[in-house]
Amino acid sequence: MFRSFILKLFGLICLGLLFASCQSEPESWQRIEATGILRVGLDPTYPPFEAANNEGVLGLDVDLAKAITADLGLESEFVLFGYDGLYDALGTEQVDVLISGMVVVPERTRDFAFSEPYFNAGQILVTGGDTAGIQQMSDLNGRILAVELGAQGHVEATTWSRRLANLIVIPYNTPDEALTAVLNHEADAALVDSISGRLFLMNEPGLVRGETAVSVEPFAIVTRKEDELLLEKINESLDNLQASGQLEQIISKWLGP
Amino acid sequence: MLTTRWTPFLTYFVLFSFNPLHLGGFASHSSFFKRLSPHSSRSSLLTFLPALRLLTFVFILTLLQPAPILITPGPPQTVQTLHPIVGVHTRLTDEVEEWKIQRTLQLVREMGAGWIVEFFPWAYYHAEDGGIAWEHPDLVVNHAQAQGLKIIARLGLTPGWARPKDTPLNYLDETAYDDFAVFAAAFAERYQGKVDYLIIGNEPNLNYEWGYRLTTPQDYVSLLEMVYPAVKAANPEMMVLGGALAPTLEPAGSPWGLNDLEYLAGMYELGAAAYFDGLAAHSYGLTFPPDFEPAPDVLNFRRIELLRQVMESYGDSHKSIYITETGWNDHPRWTQAVRPGQRIQYTLDALDFAEANWPYVEVVGIWAFRLPAPTKSHMDYYTLVTPEFVAKPIYAELKAYTGN
Numbered sequence: 001m002f003r004s005f006i007l008k009l010f011g012l013i014c015l016g017l018l019f020a021s022c023q024s025e026p027e028s029w030q031r032i033e034a035t036g037i038l039r040v041g042l043d044p045t046y047p048p049f050e051a052a053n054n055e056g057v058l059g060l061d062v063d064l065a066k067a068i069t070a071d072l073g074l075e076s077e078f079v080l081f082g083y084d085g086l087y088d089a090l091g092t093e094q095v096d097v098l099i100s101g102m103v104v105v106p107e108r109t110r111d112f113a114f115s116e117p118y119f120n121a122g123q124i125l126v127t128g129g130d131t132a133g134i135q136q137m138s139d140l141n142g143r144i145l146a147v148e149l150g151a152q153g154h155v156e157a158t159t160w161s162r163r164l165a166n167l168i169v170i171p172y173n174t175p176d177e178a179l180t181a182v183l184n185h186e187a188d189a190a191l192v193d194s195i196s197g198r199l200f201l202m203n204e205p206g207l208v209r210g211e212t213a214v215s216v217e218p219f220a221i222v223t224r225k226e227d228e229l230l231l232e233k234i235n236e237s238l239d240n241l242q243a244s245g246q247l248e249q250i251i252s253k254w255l256g257p
Numbered sequence: 258m259l260t261t262r263w264t265p266f267l268t269y270f271v272l273f274s275f276n277p278l279h280l281g282g283f284a285s286h287s288s289f290f291k292r293l294s295p296h297s298s299r300s301s302l303l304t305f306l307p308a309l310r311l312l313t314f315v316f317i318l319t320l321l322q323p324a325p326i327l328i329t330p331g332p333p334q335t336v337q338t339l340h341p342i343v344g345v346h347t348r349l350t351d352e353v354e355e356w357k358i359q360r361t362l363q364l365v366r367e368m369g370a371g372w373i374v375e376f377f378p379w380a381y382y383h384a385e386d387g388g389i390a391w392e393h394p395d396l397v398v399n400h401a402q403a404q405g406l407k408i409i410a411r412l413g414l415t416p417g418w419a420r421p422k423d424t425p426l427n428y429l430d431e432t433a434y435d436d437f438a439v440f441a442a443a444f445a446e447r448y449q450g451k452v453d454y455l456i457i458g459n460e461p462n463l464n465y466e467w468g469y470r471l472t473t474p475q476d477y478v479s480l481l482e483m484v485y486p487a488v489k490a491a492n493p494e495m496m497v498l499g500g501a502l503a504p505t506l507e508p509a510g511s512p513w514g515l516n517d518l519e520y521l522a523g524m525y526e527l528g529a530a531a532y533f534d535g536l537a538a539h540s541y542g543l544t545f546p547p548d549f550e551p552a553p554d555v556l557n558f559r560r561i562e563l564l565r566q567v568m569e570s571y572g573d574s575h576k577s578i579y580i581t582e583t584g585w586n587d588h589p590r591w592t593q594a595v596r597p598g599q600r601i602q603y604t605l606d607a608l609d610f611a612e613a614n615w616p617y618v619e620v621v622g623i624w625a626f627r628l629p630a631p632t633k634s635h636m637d638y639y640t641l642v643t644p645e646f647v648a649k650p651i652y653a654e655l656k657a658y659t660g661n
Binding site: 159173174 | 600601
């Protein structure tokens with residue numbers, strides 16, 4: 001009798017655990033699908049990724065958000081925050097996603113999830129068109145490298161100068177000054193962040209961007225961790241945009257080819 | 258480590274595995290020891306001999322493991338600097354490993370900074386029964402002293418036993434002022450001759466720093482009244498620094514805090530001058546260059562001059578100012594940040610400016626030398642050295658500036 005009771009109790013507990021495991025957390029995707037609106041959080045002080053004017057918000061991330069929502073059959077609603085408040089805004093469900101030049105931060109993955117990266121904002125090498133043979137950092141021995149004083153490129157270059165005995169690193173006050181040094185043949189190459197580098201190259205087609213980035217700083221779309229279905233949809237959409245060439249078109253529109 | 262942890266078990270198994278008769282004894286210590294007793298038979302003892310040899314072998318193995326790393330403060334060093342005004346705010350509070358504490362302070366000395374400001378949280382050390390765990394502060398103080406650094410110690414954070422239940426760590430009210438005074442006095446006494454400056458509290462004009470308790474200058478003056486005589490009784494040489502006010506424009510009645518100039522004036526009105534020997538001050542440049550004119554409605558590096566005017570107006574100009582937090586930030590996204598090159602130039606210019614124009618300023622303490630771990634926020638872009646001990650270009654520039 002007692003044994004039978006224990007067995008039944010055990011069975012009930014197992015069933016309860018099974019149901020509990022099957023019941024998912026509230027998923028935003030159902031609501032988004034029902035309303036047809038994806039609320040996108042961004043900080044509009046980071047051109048060309050996002051900026052604001054009298055007509056609203058514009059920029060690479062804005063175009064990307066619109067392309068993703070169009071692909072998903074939705075509309076975007078942009079909600080503006082200061083950069084420091086973006087994660088809190090997402091965590092408190094004021095928005096559904098962040099598309100705002102957000103760098104993938106492993107420490108944030110306890111509460112948030114990151115999509116596949118859509119842009120690498122790491123350091124790139126820019127050389128003069130006639131500077132033959134410079135494809136990567138290891139080609140710079142005996143060369144002059146321009147960097148932005150104090151920036152991450154400067155730190156990288158200092159590290160490389162320990163490996164390449166004859167690498168000469170010259171710091172300039174801004175990325176544009178470092179790139180101008182290459183243009184003026186004062187330096188063989190410049191190591192700058194890819195956003196500054198590509199923006200400069202839009203007006204100076206005589207310079208060449210290295211094919212491979214020197215460092216990786218991936219930008220991705222952020223969702224709440226429990227919104228697994230939403231993240232899946234966004235990743236699918238990013239894949240579609242990449243396959244169709246639309247992602248590259250958007251990036252090229254704002255940062256050049 | 259592994260050997261040490263498993264030695265008892267290994268020994269036990271080794272002993273029994275050499276005598277099949279004793280395998281079942283794993284569950285019975287009493288029978289095992291009984292067999293080892295002088296009354297055991299000779300044959301039984303003989304069966305243990307290989308096991309005893311193995312036991313000896315295992316024992317020797319435990320002795321072969323590397324000794325723990327021995328870190329000593331080393332011979333006393335001297336800071337070489339062309340600019341004795343240069344200081345840094347270190348952040349060793351949460352640094353566990355001793356070598357990291359030592360390495361941080363070595364780098365500070367090699368950079369040519371003669372001062373450190375360091376936080377010693379009351380809550381971390383002081384137990385309800387009165388016991389104080391001095392191990393960690395001893396490490397920091399002794400290593401700093403070995404590097405020849407002057408220490409400004411900042412005390413704060415309230416132990417759980419000294420504040421109401423469910424209040425945050427920085428909650429402090431008048432019921433615990435006397436307990437805080439006991440700790441501050443004990444600290445002053447213990448580090449006599451090693452620590453010469455003590456800051457009472459941090460940014461008391463912000464309600465956050467009182468655990469979101471609405472605060473007035475009266476709260477802070479009452480705290481100083483309690484702590485100052487206790488510290489002086491324990492160590493008359495200790496310089497007690499008051500203030501360390503947050504630069505803010507918050508108006509009276511704000512739920513967040515009170516304008517630092519108004520707060521300082523309020524402190525003087527309530528007689529605070531008798532309870533501090535120097536003024537600690539925070540002075541961030543934000544996006545302004547260091548020589549940008551000060552104004553009551555602007556937060557910039559030269560706000561120090563406005564604090565000085567308040568001191569002078571209350572006849573307290575004989576006291577020095579100790580800038581315990583200052584600096585610029587070069588985060589690429591934060592709206593209050595500047596470019597990395599600007600940050601370097603502004604920092605060097607600020608040191609020059611302070612030296613040339615502020616004879617009443619003893620130290621300019623840059624926030625922050627290094628953090629124990631990345632915060633993954635704009636705070637990482639205030640530092641001079643990364644958590645992995647990679648010196649940023651600003652570190653090299655400061656090192657060159659001090660003639661190192």
